Amino acid sequence: MDFLKIEHLEKSFGTTRVVKDFDLTIRKGEFVSLLGPSGCGKTTVLRMVAGFETPSSGAIVIDGKDVVGLRPNQRNIGMVFQAYALFPNLTVAENVAFGLKVKGVGKDEREARVQEMLAMIGLPDLGARYPFQLSGGQQQRVALARALAIKPHVLLLDEPLSALDAKIRVSLRTQIREIQRELQITTIFVTHDQEEALSISDRIVVMNGGVAEQVGAPFEIYNRPATRFVAQFVGTLNLIEADVIAPETGTVRIGTTEISLGRPLKPGRVTLACRPEAVSLGAAEGRPLVLHAEIGEVHFLGAVIRVQARAGRTALSLDTFNRPDTPPPSAGDKVQVSISPADLLVLEA
């Protein structure tokens, strides 16, 4: 069931159009990430949903009601900010209780809800502390509890993990997702970190220049990018230039190797792309595209080894799993790398 509908949303600051004809429909309980580089308009969309920015045109419908004309304090939306935004003069418990107090919830009910929220975020004993007495991760969990305490229609997360260190980021994003699943709260998560978006979202909206370039599940976004921008922004990509020699059968020539992609192509030159994990060291059955390459840098990342190689003028990045019985290649080694045509994406201009 569609719970949040954004229709033809536009926002201009002066003569600059920041968000252009943005459409999005979110089901109840769905976790949707807005992913894109800085300045792509993702935060502006979020702020329009929250009511902090007024759209130039378009509609935002939450649970069947157009909220564009409502002030932020009338929308019943919970928001978590990058900078935590805990009230420094209030204790943790008072912070969580703030929204409930504003809504006129009675003291007993308020205290019970605060305890419930603090237990949910795993900080049941820190109610009497002030924000400055907490770590960044703890502060952000309190901010999450505060946003959820009022039982909002929608939860908005504006890059909530950006200010945290890498380890906390991973554990907190898992916790956010668990809580979101448990409460079944409709959530919009803004991030510029593709790994974050891919790991916790039901769907991802990849934005660029104020436009939603692609909306889809993480698997779809990663494996079947709709545009060149999405392909290049999400994940690492190898770009391989090829000449189309038989457009109707999709046969291309890469170096001296000819392979068929099995789909029609436009005549001329074409840019093909593939993920590092689609490139294998050595020739193999079913991988007709074989390139002779020289190993450059080798990055040992633990479970995965990322190898930089160069095949003629084409720079390739390939990922291979670490195997204790097979040492990784060394810089300067001459190797063969192979790719299956099924793993090659054709990038439109």
Added chain:
Amino acid sequence: MMGSPRFWSWAALVAGLLYFFLPLVGMFEFSLRARRGEYSFQAYTNVLSDPQFRDTFLYSVTVALFTIVLGVLIVAPTAFWVRLKLPKLRPVIEFITLLPLVIPPIVIVFGYIRLYNTSSWLPLTGTAFGTNLLLIFGYATLALPYMYRAVDTGLRTIDVATLTEAAQSMGASWFTIITKLILPNILSAILSGAFLTFAIVIGEYVFAALLNRPAFGPYMVWMGGNKAYEPAALAVIAFGITWACMGVIQLATRLSRHNRVQR
């Protein structure tokens, strides 16, 4: 060693302290000489037992408190709104708040008398209450540069925009945001502005004398022209009040619980 920078630092400090404190010590010593041939607090006793001292001091304290309330009511919401919604207007507002420093008080008070005299459209000087109001308005104007800067500095220490948005998203009204979140978080800044205002009002002469109000400033001047040791005692008392104000600012800042560790 004579040539070391450390020596000259200490020398500069000692010279500065002597420059500032010797006159005070001299004044204090003089204020103790009311009785011939011995040191005593006679001048202080005379001043403190003078009913006019009590009346004028109480009057000035009352006016100072009203001035502080008026100043906070004008400055805090203005500075908050400018920081939140009209950041481009900040230079203009700062310029306006600096005007009392460049326009002499005598010009302001003559302007008031001309605008609000008994034959004007708003004859505030026609009654004691009206004149008191005028005095409070005048003092609020005089203290504007200090109050605005203190509050603005306080606002700079918190993320006004994000805190406001966080509160709004939880349903808070503007009144709740200002009274429950913004003011408590800039309390020490407001107190700084308040005590500076207090210090200005307690010693102010021009406004009170020209509006003919029974304030502490004119009393000190009158005392200076008519007595020998008591003016020195009064000056020491005035210094004491100012320093006590500074001490309270420090104390309030330290006691502000949520700021204790951040400092």
